[in-house]
Amino acid sequence: MKTVIIKYNAGNVQSVMYALDRIGASYLLTDDEAEIRSADKVIFPGVGEASTAMAYLRARGLDKLIPSLKQPVxxxxxxxxxxxxYSEENDTTCMGVFDVDIRRFPGDLGLKVPHVGWNNINDLKGPLTKGLPENAFMYFVHSYCADVCDYTVATCDYGRPFSAMLQKDNFYAAQFHAEISGNVGQRILENFLTL
Structure with missing residues (x-):
């Protein structure tokens, strides 16, 4: 099986590589279109700022490539x-796979923004959460989030509910960092790789 991690200069790729090493998965880090298209599984991780990341993706045509992929992403x-x-972070048009906007956590919740640390996920649905208990703890670092919507397959609460995970067709997404969320995060990665 060929697993590709998309390279787009958006932080934490090394953590994802270590997580895949721990579960014995081979992978390739690349921004090459042919390599990405030929992969069995594609991982699109990142830490960073939305407009800068989208500018990098657009410059390499990855903003068109990624939504066109047919394998699990x-x-x-x-x-x-x-x-x-769309993301409110620097007024950024994103790729539109999920028809939902990304909004900053409101400042009037009495909570620190960014949301940093361990929090639990609930309302688990879909194949990536197979074998996970309700209230499983995952590690989050973010100031922006997606509202609960038709694509939500796990929720989290930080002053208000938000989408911890999304799924549409062959696209899967997690707001938290599965790669540094211990055994529970490892299970999500394993579930993805066995789709």
């Missing part, structure tokens, strides 16, 4: 957000 953190329609 997993976006995490900013990778999830960029798969959505």
């Amino acid at each position: 997993l976006g995490t953190c900013i990778g999830m957000q960029l798969l959505c329609r």
